[in-house]
Amino acid sequence: MKKLFLSIILSVFIATVSLAQDSNEKIVVKEKTFQLFGNHWIYQKYSDKSWTVNTEECSHVIVEIEGAKKRRYEKSLNIDLGINTWANAPSLPAIKPWGSWNIGLNYQHIYSMGKNFTFNPALGVSWYNFKLEDADLIPIKTDDGILFESFEDGEGTKSKISASYANLSLIPSYHSENGKIRIGLGPYIGYRLGGRGKFVYKDAEGKSHKKYEKSNMYSNDLRYGGRLTLGVGEVDFYLNYDLNPVFQTGKGPEVNALSFGLIL
Structure with a gap:
Protein backbone atom coordinates (compact mmCIF):
# COMPACT_ATOMS: atom_id res chain seq x y z
CA MET A 1 0.00 0.00 0.00
CA LYS A 2 2.83 2.38 0.86
CA LYS A 3 4.52 1.75 -2.51
CA LEU A 4 1.23 2.27 -4.32
CA PHE A 5 0.63 5.56 -2.49
CA LEU A 6 4.14 6.85 -3.26
CA SER A 7 3.78 5.90 -6.93
CA ILE A 8 0.52 7.84 -7.21
CA ILE A 9 1.98 10.90 -5.45
CA LEU A 10 5.01 10.88 -7.76
CA SER A 11 2.84 10.65 -10.87
CA VAL A 12 0.63 13.56 -9.76
CA PHE A 13 3.71 15.75 -9.04
CA ILE A 14 5.29 15.11 -12.44
CA ALA A 15 2.01 15.68 -14.23
CA THR A 16 1.61 19.04 -12.47
CA VAL A 17 4.93 20.43 -13.72
CA SER A 18 4.68 19.06 -17.28
CA LEU A 19 2.70 20.00 -20.40
CA ALA A 20 0.38 17.33 -21.70
CA GLN A 21 1.12 16.23 -25.26
CA ASP A 22 -0.17 13.60 -27.67
CA SER A 23 2.50 10.93 -28.13
CA ASN A 24 0.76 8.86 -30.82
CA GLU A 25 2.90 8.04 -33.84
CA LYS A 26 6.00 9.71 -32.39
CA ILE A 27 9.53 8.53 -32.92
CA VAL A 28 11.42 7.49 -29.78
CA VAL A 29 14.89 9.08 -29.78
CA LYS A 30 15.90 8.20 -26.21
CA GLU A 31 14.81 5.58 -23.67
CA LYS A 32 15.85 4.81 -20.10
CA THR A 33 14.61 2.42 -17.45
CA PHE A 34 15.01 2.84 -13.68
CA GLN A 35 13.75 1.51 -10.35
CA LEU A 36 11.81 3.81 -8.00
CA PHE A 37 9.71 2.94 -4.96
CA GLY A 38 9.98 -0.71 -5.86
CA ASN A 39 8.53 -0.24 -9.35
CA HIS A 40 10.08 -0.54 -12.79
CA TRP A 41 9.76 2.80 -14.69
CA ILE A 42 10.34 3.56 -18.37
CA TYR A 43 11.29 7.03 -19.63
CA GLN A 44 10.96 7.76 -23.38
CA LYS A 45 11.82 10.96 -25.24
CA TYR A 46 10.36 11.63 -28.70
CA SER A 47 11.51 13.50 -31.78
CA ASP A 48 9.22 16.47 -31.05
CA LYS A 49 10.89 16.86 -27.61
CA SER A 50 7.87 15.49 -25.71
CA TRP A 51 8.37 12.63 -23.27
CA THR A 52 6.57 9.96 -21.23
CA VAL A 53 7.25 8.17 -17.95
CA ASN A 54 5.21 5.05 -17.23
CA THR A 55 5.07 1.96 -15.07
CA GLU A 56 2.83 -1.10 -15.18
CA GLU A 57 4.36 -3.16 -12.41
CA CYS A 58 2.01 -2.13 -9.65
CA SER A 59 -0.84 -4.67 -9.65
CA HIS A 60 -3.63 -2.10 -9.23
CA VAL A 61 -2.37 1.00 -11.07
CA ILE A 62 -1.07 1.89 -14.48
CA VAL A 63 0.71 5.26 -14.46
CA GLU A 64 1.65 7.17 -17.59
CA ILE A 65 2.83 10.76 -17.51
CA GLU A 66 3.36 12.86 -20.64
CA GLY A 67 5.03 16.20 -21.08
CA ALA A 68 7.21 18.47 -23.18
CA LYS A 69 10.07 20.74 -22.27
CA LYS A 70 9.03 24.35 -22.61
CA ARG A 71 11.61 26.63 -24.19
CA ARG A 72 11.85 30.05 -22.58
Whole structure:
Protein backbone atom coordinates (compact mmCIF):
# COMPACT_ATOMS: atom_id res chain seq x y z
CA MET A 1 0.00 0.00 0.00
CA LYS A 2 2.83 2.38 0.86
CA LYS A 3 4.52 1.75 -2.51
CA LEU A 4 1.23 2.27 -4.32
CA PHE A 5 0.63 5.56 -2.49
CA LEU A 6 4.14 6.85 -3.26
CA SER A 7 3.78 5.90 -6.93
CA ILE A 8 0.52 7.84 -7.21
CA ILE A 9 1.98 10.90 -5.45
CA LEU A 10 5.01 10.88 -7.76
CA SER A 11 2.84 10.65 -10.87
CA VAL A 12 0.63 13.56 -9.76
CA PHE A 13 3.71 15.75 -9.04
CA ILE A 14 5.29 15.11 -12.44
CA ALA A 15 2.01 15.68 -14.23
CA THR A 16 1.61 19.04 -12.47
CA VAL A 17 4.93 20.43 -13.72
CA SER A 18 4.68 19.06 -17.28
CA LEU A 19 2.70 20.00 -20.40
CA ALA A 20 0.38 17.33 -21.70
CA GLN A 21 1.12 16.23 -25.26
CA ASP A 22 -0.17 13.60 -27.67
CA SER A 23 2.50 10.93 -28.13
CA ASN A 24 0.76 8.86 -30.82
CA GLU A 25 2.90 8.04 -33.84
CA LYS A 26 6.00 9.71 -32.39
CA ILE A 27 9.53 8.53 -32.92
CA VAL A 28 11.42 7.49 -29.78
CA VAL A 29 14.89 9.08 -29.78
CA LYS A 30 15.90 8.20 -26.21
CA GLU A 31 14.81 5.58 -23.67
CA LYS A 32 15.85 4.81 -20.10
CA THR A 33 14.61 2.42 -17.45
CA PHE A 34 15.01 2.84 -13.68
CA GLN A 35 13.75 1.51 -10.35
CA LEU A 36 11.81 3.81 -8.00
CA PHE A 37 9.71 2.94 -4.96
CA GLY A 38 9.98 -0.71 -5.86
CA ASN A 39 8.53 -0.24 -9.35
CA HIS A 40 10.08 -0.54 -12.79
CA TRP A 41 9.76 2.80 -14.69
CA ILE A 42 10.34 3.56 -18.37
CA TYR A 43 11.29 7.03 -19.63
CA GLN A 44 10.96 7.76 -23.38
CA LYS A 45 11.82 10.96 -25.24
CA TYR A 46 10.36 11.63 -28.70
CA SER A 47 11.51 13.50 -31.78
CA ASP A 48 9.22 16.47 -31.05
CA LYS A 49 10.89 16.86 -27.61
CA SER A 50 7.87 15.49 -25.71
CA TRP A 51 8.37 12.63 -23.27
CA THR A 52 6.57 9.96 -21.23
CA VAL A 53 7.25 8.17 -17.95
CA ASN A 54 5.21 5.05 -17.23
CA THR A 55 5.07 1.96 -15.07
CA GLU A 56 2.83 -1.10 -15.18
CA GLU A 57 4.36 -3.16 -12.41
CA CYS A 58 2.01 -2.13 -9.65
CA SER A 59 -0.84 -4.67 -9.65
CA HIS A 60 -3.63 -2.10 -9.23
CA VAL A 61 -2.37 1.00 -11.07
CA ILE A 62 -1.07 1.89 -14.48
CA VAL A 63 0.71 5.26 -14.46
CA GLU A 64 1.65 7.17 -17.59
CA ILE A 65 2.83 10.76 -17.51
CA GLU A 66 3.36 12.86 -20.64
CA GLY A 67 5.03 16.20 -21.08
CA ALA A 68 7.21 18.47 -23.18
CA LYS A 69 10.07 20.74 -22.27
CA LYS A 70 9.03 24.35 -22.61
CA ARG A 71 11.61 26.63 -24.19
CA ARG A 72 11.85 30.05 -22.58
CA TYR A 73 13.05 31.61 -25.80
CA GLU A 74 14.22 31.12 -29.35
CA LYS A 75 17.48 32.45 -30.72
CA SER A 76 18.78 33.44 -34.12
CA LEU A 77 21.70 35.08 -35.91
CA ASN A 78 20.54 37.93 -38.16
CA ILE A 79 22.38 40.02 -40.74
CA ASP A 80 21.53 43.65 -41.43
CA LEU A 81 22.36 44.64 -45.01
CA GLY A 82 21.55 48.20 -46.04
CA ILE A 83 22.85 51.69 -46.70
CA ASN A 84 23.77 54.74 -44.60
CA THR A 85 23.11 58.40 -45.14
CA TRP A 86 23.36 61.66 -43.22
CA ALA A 87 20.17 63.28 -41.96
CA ASN A 88 19.81 67.01 -41.23
CA ALA A 89 22.73 67.92 -43.51
CA PRO A 90 21.44 70.07 -46.42
CA SER A 91 24.64 72.13 -46.80
CA LEU A 92 27.20 69.37 -46.27
CA PRO A 93 28.81 66.97 -48.79
CA ALA A 94 26.22 64.57 -50.18
CA ILE A 95 26.47 60.85 -49.35
CA LYS A 96 26.45 58.37 -52.23
CA PRO A 97 24.06 55.49 -51.43
CA TRP A 98 25.91 52.83 -53.46
CA GLY A 99 28.99 52.09 -51.39
CA SER A 100 27.72 53.60 -48.12
CA TRP A 101 27.03 50.13 -46.77
CA ASN A 102 25.54 49.40 -43.39
CA ILE A 103 26.37 45.85 -42.31
CA GLY A 104 25.42 44.32 -38.98
CA LEU A 105 25.65 40.91 -37.31
CA ASN A 106 23.13 40.43 -34.48
CA TYR A 107 22.70 37.51 -32.10
CA GLN A 108 19.06 37.73 -31.02
CA HIS A 109 16.87 36.08 -28.41
CA ILE A 110 13.10 36.01 -28.88
CA TYR A 111 11.01 35.87 -25.68
CA SER A 112 7.28 35.27 -25.94
CA MET A 113 5.15 37.92 -24.19
CA GLY A 114 1.76 36.53 -25.10
CA LYS A 115 -0.05 35.44 -28.21
CA ASN A 116 0.93 38.37 -30.46
CA PHE A 117 3.94 39.98 -28.76
CA THR A 118 7.61 39.14 -28.32
CA PHE A 119 10.59 40.87 -26.70
CA ASN A 120 13.76 40.66 -28.81
CA PRO A 121 17.04 41.71 -27.15
CA ALA A 122 20.11 41.41 -29.39
CA LEU A 123 23.87 41.85 -29.18
CA GLY A 124 25.82 42.59 -32.33
CA VAL A 125 28.44 44.43 -34.31
CA SER A 126 27.78 46.94 -37.10
CA TRP A 127 29.84 48.87 -39.63
CA TYR A 128 29.06 52.41 -40.80
CA ASN A 129 30.33 53.51 -44.20
CA PHE A 130 29.71 57.03 -45.53
CA LYS A 131 30.88 57.39 -49.13
CA LEU A 132 31.00 60.96 -50.45
CA GLU A 133 29.19 61.71 -53.70
CA ASP A 134 32.03 64.03 -54.71
CA ALA A 135 35.03 61.70 -54.95
CA ASP A 136 37.42 64.68 -55.18
CA LEU A 137 36.61 65.78 -51.62
CA ILE A 138 39.04 64.35 -49.10
CA PRO A 139 38.14 64.28 -45.38
CA ILE A 140 41.10 65.51 -43.33
CA LYS A 141 41.42 65.16 -39.57
CA THR A 142 42.94 68.26 -37.94
CA ASP A 143 43.29 69.36 -34.33
CA ASP A 144 40.23 71.56 -34.80
CA GLY A 145 38.06 68.88 -36.38
CA ILE A 146 37.17 67.26 -39.72
CA LEU A 147 37.69 69.32 -42.89
CA PHE A 148 36.48 68.44 -46.39
CA GLU A 149 38.94 69.78 -48.97
CA SER A 150 39.24 69.46 -52.74
CA PHE A 151 42.06 67.13 -53.79
CA GLU A 152 44.47 68.77 -56.24
CA ASP A 153 47.20 66.14 -56.74
CA GLY A 154 45.18 63.82 -58.92
CA GLU A 155 41.68 62.59 -59.65
CA GLY A 156 39.72 61.23 -56.72
CA THR A 157 37.83 57.97 -57.28
CA LYS A 158 36.63 57.11 -53.78
CA SER A 159 36.30 59.06 -50.54
CA LYS A 160 34.65 57.73 -47.41
CA ILE A 161 34.56 57.66 -43.62
CA SER A 162 33.82 54.46 -41.69
CA ALA A 163 33.34 53.33 -38.10
CA SER A 164 32.42 50.09 -36.33
CA TYR A 165 30.30 49.63 -33.19
CA ALA A 166 29.31 46.93 -30.71
CA ASN A 167 25.56 47.26 -30.13
CA LEU A 168 22.76 46.28 -27.77
CA SER A 169 19.14 46.59 -28.93
CA LEU A 170 15.89 45.96 -27.03
CA ILE A 171 13.01 45.59 -29.48
CA PRO A 172 9.41 44.68 -28.48
CA SER A 173 7.50 43.34 -31.49
CA TYR A 174 3.92 42.71 -32.54
CA HIS A 175 2.99 39.71 -34.70
CA SER A 176 -0.28 39.19 -36.55
CA GLU A 177 -2.29 36.02 -35.94
CA ASN A 178 -0.79 34.23 -38.95
CA GLY A 179 2.70 35.71 -38.45
CA LYS A 180 2.71 37.38 -41.88
CA ILE A 181 2.93 40.91 -40.46
CA ARG A 182 5.59 41.82 -37.87
CA ILE A 183 6.31 45.26 -36.44
CA GLY A 184 8.97 46.13 -33.86
CA LEU A 185 10.16 49.40 -32.34
CA GLY A 186 12.71 49.99 -29.60
CA PRO A 187 16.02 51.54 -28.52
CA TYR A 188 19.63 50.62 -29.21
CA ILE A 189 23.00 51.77 -27.95
CA GLY A 190 26.47 51.17 -29.40
CA TYR A 191 30.10 51.61 -28.38
CA ARG A 192 32.69 52.44 -31.02
CA LEU A 193 35.30 49.76 -31.76
CA GLY A 194 37.23 51.47 -34.56
CA GLY A 195 37.15 53.97 -37.39
CA ARG A 196 39.13 55.39 -40.30
CA GLY A 197 39.09 57.56 -43.39
CA LYS A 198 39.88 56.26 -46.87
CA PHE A 199 40.68 58.19 -50.04
CA VAL A 200 41.49 56.62 -53.42
CA TYR A 201 42.83 58.68 -56.35
CA LYS A 202 44.64 58.43 -59.68
CA ASP A 203 47.81 60.37 -60.37
CA ALA A 204 48.75 62.09 -63.63
CA GLU A 205 49.94 58.75 -65.06
CA GLY A 206 46.66 57.01 -64.25
CA LYS A 207 48.06 54.91 -61.38
CA SER A 208 45.73 54.30 -58.46
CA HIS A 209 46.78 55.23 -54.92
CA LYS A 210 45.13 54.89 -51.51
CA LYS A 211 45.42 57.16 -48.51
CA TYR A 212 44.20 56.07 -45.07
CA GLU A 213 43.52 58.06 -41.93
CA LYS A 214 43.75 55.30 -39.32
CA SER A 215 41.97 57.08 -36.49
CA ASN A 216 38.46 57.55 -35.17
CA MET A 217 37.89 60.55 -37.48
CA TYR A 218 36.20 62.14 -34.46
CA SER A 219 33.30 59.68 -34.66
CA ASN A 220 31.36 59.60 -31.39
CA ASP A 221 32.35 56.81 -29.01
CA LEU A 222 28.68 56.19 -28.21
CA ARG A 223 25.72 56.00 -30.52
CA TYR A 224 22.11 55.59 -29.49
CA GLY A 225 18.77 55.81 -31.20
CA GLY A 226 15.63 53.99 -32.27
CA ARG A 227 15.19 50.92 -34.45
CA LEU A 228 12.08 50.08 -36.47
CA THR A 229 11.61 46.60 -37.95
CA LEU A 230 8.88 45.59 -40.38
CA GLY A 231 8.20 42.10 -41.66
CA VAL A 232 5.83 41.21 -44.48
CA GLY A 233 5.59 37.56 -45.42
CA GLU A 234 9.12 36.18 -45.59
CA VAL A 235 10.85 39.58 -45.95
CA ASP A 236 12.06 41.78 -43.05
CA PHE A 237 13.22 45.39 -43.18
CA TYR A 238 14.92 47.67 -40.65
CA LEU A 239 15.44 51.38 -40.14
CA ASN A 240 17.89 52.80 -37.58
CA TYR A 241 18.07 56.47 -36.65
CA ASP A 242 20.83 57.79 -34.37
CA LEU A 243 19.53 60.40 -31.95
CA ASN A 244 23.04 61.75 -31.28
CA PRO A 245 25.39 63.22 -33.93
CA VAL A 246 27.83 61.09 -35.93
CA PHE A 247 30.79 63.29 -34.93
CA GLN A 248 31.97 64.60 -31.57
CA THR A 249 30.69 68.02 -30.59
CA GLY A 250 32.70 70.79 -32.26
CA LYS A 251 34.85 68.32 -34.22
CA GLY A 252 32.63 67.61 -37.21
CA PRO A 253 29.34 68.49 -38.91
CA GLU A 254 26.15 68.26 -36.85
CA VAL A 255 24.63 65.33 -38.70
CA ASN A 256 22.76 62.21 -37.62
CA ALA A 257 23.08 58.75 -39.14
CA LEU A 258 20.13 57.09 -40.86
CA SER A 259 20.44 53.45 -41.91
CA PHE A 260 17.91 51.17 -43.61
CA GLY A 261 17.84 47.89 -45.47
CA LEU A 262 17.03 44.18 -45.24
CA ILE A 263 17.30 41.72 -42.34
CA LEU A 264 18.63 38.37 -43.56
